[in-house]
Amino acid sequence: MESFFLVIATLCYLSGTIGYFIYLLKDREVLPRISWTLLLVGALFHGAALVMRAIGMGHFPVTSIREAISLFTWVFVVTYLVIQVKLKLRILGSFVSPLAVIFMVSSRLLPTQAIRTNGSFRSGWLIAHVSSIFLANALFAMLFSLGIMYLLQERGIKKKNFGLLYERLPSLDRIDSLAHVCLMAGFPLMTAGLITGFVYAAMVWRSPWNWDPKEILSVVTWLIYAVLVHERLTVGWRGRRAAWLAIIGFSATVLTFILASLLLAGHHSVISKNFYG
Amino acid sequence: MVHIILLGMNHKTAPVEVREQLAVACRKEVNPLHMLPHLEHVEELIYVSTCNRVEFLFTCGSLSEAIAEVKALLRTHVGLPSSVPLDSYLYVHKDLEAVKHLFMVASSLDSMVVGEPQILGQLKEAYRTAVEYRSVKTVLNRLMHKSFSVAKRVRTETCIGSCAVSVSYAAVELARKIFGQIKDKRVLLIGAGEMAELAAEHFLRQGVKTMMVANRTLERAVELAARFKAETVPFAALLEALKAADIVVSSTGAPQPIISYRDIKARMRERRNKPLFFIDIAVPRDIDPKANQIDNVYVYDIDDLQGVIEFNKEERLSQARAAEHIIDEETIKFRNWMESLSVSPTIVSVREKAEKIRQDELRKTFSQLPDLNDRQREAIEILTSSIIKKLLHDPIIFLKKKAQREARAVYMDFTLQLFNLIETIDEVDGAQAESPKAQEPEFFKAAKK
Numbered sequence: 094m095e096s097f098f099l100v101i102a103t104l105c106y107l108s109g110t111i112g113y114f115i116y117l118l119k120d121r122e123v124l125p126r127i128s129w130t131l132l133l134v135g136a137l138f139h140g141a142a143l144v145m146r147a148i149g150m151g152h153f154p155v156t157s158i159r160e161a162i163s164l165f166t167w168v169f170v171v172t173y174l175v176i177q178v179k180l181k182l183r184i185l186g187s188f189v190s191p192l193a194v195i196f197m198v199s200s201r202l203l204p205t206q207a208i209r210t211n212g213s214f215r216s217g218w219l220i221a222h223v224s225s226i227f228l229a230n231a232l233f234a235m236l237f238s239l240g241i242m243y244l245l246q247e248r249g250i251k252k253k254n255f256g257l258l259y260e261r262l263p264s265l266d267r268i269d270s271l272a273h274v275c276l277m278a279g280f281p282l283m284t285a286g287l288i289t290g291f292v293y294a295a296m297v298w299r300s301p302w303n304w305d306p307k308e309i310l311s312v313v314t315w316l317i318y319a320v321l322v323h324e325r326l327t328v329g330w331r332g333r334r335a336a337w338l339a340i341i342g343f344s345a346t347v348l349t350f351i352l353a354s355l356l357l358a359g360h361h362s363v364i365s366k367n368f369y370g
Numbered sequence: 371m372v373h374i375i376l377l378g379m380n381h382k383t384a385p386v387e388v389r390e391q392l393a394v395a396c397r398k399e400v401n402p403l404h405m406l407p408h409l410e411h412v413e414e415l416i417y418v419s420t421c422n423r424v425e426f427l428f429t430c431g432s433l434s435e436a437i438a439e440v441k442a443l444l445r446t447h448v449g450l451p452s453s454v455p456l457d458s459y460l461y462v463h464k465d466l467e468a469v470k471h472l473f474m475v476a477s478s479l480d481s482m483v484v485g486e487p488q489i490l491g492q493l494k495e496a497y498r499t500a501v502e503y504r505s506v507k508t509v510l511n512r513l514m515h516k517s518f519s520v521a522k523r524v525r526t527e528t529c530i531g532s533c534a535v536s537v538s539y540a541a542v543e544l545a546r547k548i549f550g551q552i553k554d555k556r557v558l559l560i561g562a563g564e565m566a567e568l569a570a571e572h573f574l575r576q577g578v579k580t581m582m583v584a585n586r587t588l589e590r591a592v593e594l595a596a597r598f599k600a601e602t603v604p605f606a607a608l609l610e611a612l613k614a615a616d617i618v619v620s621s622t623g624a625p626q627p628i629i630s631y632r633d634i635k636a637r638m639r640e641r642r643n644k645p646l647f648f649i650d651i652a653v654p655r656d657i658d659p660k661a662n663q664i665d666n667v668y669v670y671d672i673d674d675l676q677g678v679i680e681f682n683k684e685e686r687l688s689q690a691r692a693a694e695h696i697i698d699e700e701t702i703k704f705r706n707w708m709e710s711l712s713v714s715p716t717i718v719s720v721r722e723k724a725e726k727i728r729q730d731e732l733r734k735t736f737s738q739l740p741d742l743n744d745r746q747r748e749a750i751e752i753l754t755s756s757i758i759k760k761l762l763h764d765p766i767i768f769l770k771k772k773a774q775r776e777a778r779a780v781y782m783d784f785t786l787q788l789f790n791l792i793e794t795i796d797e798v799d800g801a802q803a804e805s806p807k808a809q810e811p812e813f814f815k816a817a818k819k
């Protein structure tokens with residue numbers, strides 16, 4: 094039942110993405126409405142599957158990287174659905190929905206092997222850690238999409254060579270100020286996520302900092318965003334550079350999330366051999 | 371046979387460097403028209419010079435000699451060294467082509483910004499100067515007047531004028547793509563010029579609240595400021611104004627860029643990297659085009675903006691076709707007038723022959739009747755004169771009607787034989803070449819009918 098729901102959710106995301114893609118090329122108002130609804134239906138099935146999983150296991154479903162990415166995808170899609178209702182920037186869907194499909198499909202491809210910890214998945218700190226980190230990363234993924242939109246639009250205007258997208262994409266200022274909002278909302282959440290993570294680590298492993306590769310990479314990612322926030326607030330960094338940094342930041346996040354979990358040794362890792370008690 | 375020749379270069383045929391040299395030359399005080407007395411083969415001459423074109427319009431009897439003379443004149447006037455291969459930049463239009471080209475120029479179809487209204491004023495100015503130099507006579511006089519009315523016709527009957535508006539529209543649209551909302555943005559207008567003012571007006575209509583005007587001459591700045599409800603900025607403080615402005619519309623006549631890459635780069639930090647959009651309407655350019663590479667700085671010149679409107683190219687093309695149709699029509703009308711010119715000498719010689727006969731006969735009559743008083747003499751003069759007029763009236767009308775027909779030559783030949791004018795017409799032709807002005811009213815009458 095659960096995997097059936099996940100398949101339906103994936104198909105919904107995929108068809109929503111196709112709808113948004115056609116909308117990118119053709120300005121038909123029904124397209125984004127249908128696509129948004131498809132994403133919503135997908136999110137409902139996805140959510141139901143996650144709840145089933147959580148009930149079945151009796152704790153928060155982040156025990157494997159597959160579960161983690163699946164949950165993150167759900168947070169991401171829901172965040173987008175809410176933002177879309179608030180902002181009415183339909184074209185954003187064309188850049189966000191493909192990410193949802195990529196995350197969803199990659200979560201199906203990644204190993205299901207559980208992350209071995211000492212079974213404290215019910216801790217409030219962990220829930221706070223995971224949800225704030227996931228929400229922050231959902232916003233950063235949005236920031237990534239906005240960065241790509243900005244670079245595409247800016248390239249057209251700079252090169253004075255207007256392609257199909259010139260008409261379809263919003264103004265540079267609109268994209269940039271949205272990116273600003275996403276960053277300013279995402280950064281405190283990420284900070285909070287890191288802090289709760291340290292607290293949780295301190296409780297479970299007696300030390301907040303364990304030189305775990307994922308910890309190191311997370312801090313590096315946090316630093317990238319910290320630079321972006323700082324530059325935006327002090328010298329008014331914006332536009333192309335900010336967009337590039339947002340893209341780099343999110344790429345680093347993905348790297349942290351996948352590589353560190355999958356390949357490197359540490360307590361966030363799936364295949365870690367030496368494991369702290 | 372009189373030829374009309376138009377020789378020149380414009381933005382389509384000459385590269386930027388040569389054009390920029392033209393732009394410098396066009397600000398020269400000396401007008402090449404003063405050289406007309408030294409040009410042996412050129413009869414009438416008009417010199418049109420704008421920042422995008424230099425054209426000589428002239429009439430002549432012998433083509434190749436006159437063209438060579440005018441080319442030499444152009445070279446010396448623009449100050450091009452003989453190493454520059456001038457011929458490849460030049461176009462030479464003859465007769466009807468020249469007429470058509472002039473009509474295209476006047477109607478702003480040949481302009482860089484198609485439909486811009488400035489060119490007509492520049493043509494009128496060129497004509498006025500030529501009148502001052504007394505270098506226009508029958509043919510060019512009529513041709514220029516005709517071109518003004520063609521331009522007016524094109525403007526009222528097509529929407530070609532709105533194409534220039536669409537350049538400013540494109541500028542506003544681009545500003546929207548950069549800034550989103552433009553209501554709270556500040557527009558800085560540097561220099562003046564119809565295109566720049568058009569763009570500024572467009573921004574105002576789109577809701578821009580704050581406008582600043584910088585001009586080298588304070589009076590002009592004050593005048594513009596009053597018109598756009600703007601504040602004035604001293605020209606010297608121009609670069610400081612870049613800190614506050616968001617959109618800069620520039621069109622000064624400066625030969626070098628007035629705002630450099632460095633000027634802008636240095637001010638971006640103070641602007642906290644807020645986007646800055648330059649619309650450079652000037653030729654040569656006012657803004658260093660390299661500035662476009664600076665982050666959050668966008669520099670568009672008039673060519674770039676033209677590129678933006680390629681979007682509604684179809685519409686523009688159909689308007690241009692409509693305009694060209696008008697021009698073709700008017701060109702044919704003008705051709706008819708030109709052709710009636712060769713009818714006119716015939717008519718003139720018919721009249722002259724009649725007048726000569728009348729004078730001879732009057733002299734004989736008066737010598738036989740010495741008792742006539744002045745009143746009686748006058749009455750006889752009037753009588754004979756009106757007999758001749760009435761008698762010749764119908765044949766002349768007939769000739770003028772035939773002037774526009776292909777078979778004109780046959781009628782002309784017939785007339786010459788009928789009145790036995792073969793010898794006299796040659797004399798009249800020669801006389802006309804010397805002082806065509808004398809016969810001007812005749813031509814106009816002929817053309818009007």
